[in-house]
Amino acid sequence: MPESHTDIDRKSLFLRACRAEPVERVPVWMMRQAGRYLPEYRAVRAKHSFLDVCKTPELAVEVSLQPYRLLGMDAVIVFSDILIPAEAMGLTVEFGDTGPVLPRQVRNGSDLAALRDFDPQRDTGFVGEAINQLCRALGSRVPVIGFAGAPWTLACYMIAGKSGSGTDRAKCMMYADPALLRALLDKIARNTARYLSAQIAAGAAAVQLFDTWAGELSRGDYREFALPAMQRVLDELQPGTTPVIYYSKASSHLLELLTETGADVLSVDWRLDLAQLKLALAARRGRAVAVQGNLDPTVLLGPAGTIRESVREAISKTGGRGHILNLGHGILPDTPVENARVFIESGQSAELPARAVSAL
Numbered sequence: 001m002p003e004s005h006t007d008i009d010r011k012s013l014f015l016r017a018c019r020a021e022p023v024e025r026v027p028v029w030m031m032r033q034a035g036r037y038l039p040e041y042r043a044v045r046a047k048h049s050f051l052d053v054c055k056t057p058e059l060a061v062e063v064s065l066q067p068y069r070l071l072g073m074d075a076v077i078v079f080s081d082i083l084i085p086a087e088a089m090g091l092t093v094e095f096g097d098t099g100p101v102l103p104r105q106v107r108n109g110s111d112l113a114a115l116r117d118f119d120p121q122r123d124t125g126f127v128g129e130a131i132n133q134l135c136r137a138l139g140s141r142v143p144v145i146g147f148a149g150a151p152w153t154l155a156c157y158m159i160a161g162k163s164g165s166g167t168d169r170a171k172c173m174m175y176a177d178p179a180l181l182r183a184l185l186d187k188i189a190r191n192t193a194r195y196l197s198a199q200i201a202a203g204a205a206a207v208q209l210f211d212t213w214a215g216e217l218s219r220g221d222y223r224e225f226a227l228p229a230m231q232r233v234l235d236e237l238q239p240g241t242t243p244v245i246y247y248s249k250a251s252s253h254l255l256e257l258l259t260e261t262g263a264d265v266l267s268v269d270w271r272l273d274l275a276q277l278k279l280a281l282a283a284r285r286g287r288a289v290a291v292q293g294n295l296d297p298t299v300l301l302g303p304a305g306t307i308r309e310s311v312r313e314a315i316s317k318t319g320g321r322g323h324i325l326n327l328g329h330g331i332l333p334d335t336p337v338e339n340a341r342v343f344i345e346s347g348q349s350a351e352l353p354a355r356a357v358s359a360l
């Protein structure tokens with residue numbers, strides 16, 4: 001861990017950023033920060049399957065800590081996958097070389113009825129245990145982030161059984177049997193709320209919902225299907241206590257609807273201009289909503305100067321207030337570790353624009 005950062009209360013910094021309160025600098029972490037770009041991760045994976053790493057708290061803790069030890073980011077996300085609850089609900093999940101495969105999908109009412117409401121303590125206790133161990137290893141000054149898939153994105157995997165054509169299949173169900181899709185989303189939402197509550201009870205300082213496929217929906221379809229399920233998760237999580245971060249990809253057209261989810265932080269990709277996002281959020285009365293993002297992960301494949309410039313630009317667009325610096329999607333497996341370091345360090349050393357500092 002870089003020496004200069006050991007004395008910082010990262011949890012306080014992170015939580016203040018989530019609540020859009022004054023900060024000395026922006027907090028920084030990366031989606032998929034524990035993963036294949038790290039030789040240390042590949043060494044663990046050479047000996048253990050992906051699911052074994054997810055389900056063995058000691059291994060999950062080890063790989064969650066690897067990026068923090070090396071790069072000293074401001075938050076540690078627990079190592080797991082959005083498909084763990086799909087398995088807990090009774091589906092088989094396999095991780096091959098081309099991504100996850102669910103050999104038995106949800107296509108009709110009896111498939112839906114066969115999905116069970118799971119008990120996070122009994123069925124996915126390894127996630128809570130990993131969070132608990134991470135909190136003990138990191139102490140009270142580093143935030144641990146828990147996560148789950150957003151209902152729509154998880155439904156896409158449950159309906160299609162694989163990555164590629166997932167949203168086409170899910171949309172087929174939307175048009176052919178909207179009541180079935182609604183019931184599936186509702187069941188996922190109920191289980192997701194309990195799953196995330198258990199992660200919070202285990203010590204997660206914030207939780208993130210990943211909606212990788214949100215952008216595939218039109219505004220009307222998002223409003224009718226994805227939004228009520230998200231609202232159900234958020235309502236059950238008691239807003240205002242633990243910050244909820246909502247990641248949605250390619251979702252510029254959904255902006256006002258994203259704020260209606262009730263999430264505390266909107267995590268967006270590079271297609272959305274952060275200055276415009278901030279303006280749109282400020283124009284909405286009521287609760288402050290913070291932003292997270294949004295560098296294109298391919299920037300981290302390029303020269304260090306471009307990474308620094310992109311970091312500087314992102315922070316200047318938000319003013320550094322209510323901003324958690326991150327990528328717009330997961331870090332790519334072929335990213336040089338040195339470039340990830342440049343990203344983290346330049347974010348942590350960036351001076352905030354004068355207007356943000358004067359608000360301190």
Ligand code: CP3
Binds near residue numbers: 045050098
């Ligand atoms: O951020 C972190 O470091 C925590 C770990 C994490 C993983 N998956 C580990 C993982 C998180 C937050 C996820 C979320 C996830 N999983 C999403 C949402 C975010 C996104 O990337 O869109 C989705 C859609 C999944 C489903 C999934 N899992 C896919 C499509 C794949 C295959 C593609 C890929 O990137 O490998 C996975 C496998 C997976 N999940 C890996 C990791 C580190 C690679 C598995 C390996 O080690 O071989």
